[in-house]
Amino acid sequence: MKKSAALKMMGGGEMFLFGTVCPLRQKYHKAGCKVCERGGHGPYWYLTWKEGGKPRALYIRPGYAGKARAAVRNMRRLRKYMLEMGLDNIKKFKKQMEARKR
Ligand SMILES: [Zn+2]
Numbered sequence: 767m768k769k770s771a772a773l774k775m776m777g778g779g780e781m782f783l784f785g786t787v788c789p790l791r792q793k794y795h796k797a798g799c800k801v802c803e804r805g806g807h808g809p810y811w812y813l814t815w816k817e818g819g820k821p822r823a824l825y826i827r828p829g830y831a832g833k834a835r836a837a838v839r840n841m842r843r844l845r846k847y848m849l850e851m852g853l854d855n856i857k858k859f860k861k862q863m864e865a866r867k868r
Pocket residue numbers: 793794795796799800801802803807
């Protein structure tokens with residue numbers, strides 16, 4: 767069930783992205799800008815992740831934030847399936863070894 771769900775996801779042509787999609791508001795420190803006074807321009811969206819312990823960020827062009835968020839969700843679901851699969855396999859492996867012993 768979990769295995770087939772994971773395989774179906776990977777075979778479905780869906781995109782998977784590591785990281786988090788976060789909004790960033792930009793203030794330009796221009797005197798009298800009402801947008802800056804209200805918290806800044808934007809939001810501008812970034813995909814942020816860590817690679818080899820280093821923080822990384824990718825600017826997401828307007829119109830792509832939804833796609834990025836969906837891909838991040840896909841990755842989280844896939845990782846959850848894989849974790850569950852790995853844990854199930856420990857139980858199966860243990861049973862296999864115990865069965866051979868007898
Ligand atoms: Zn401004």
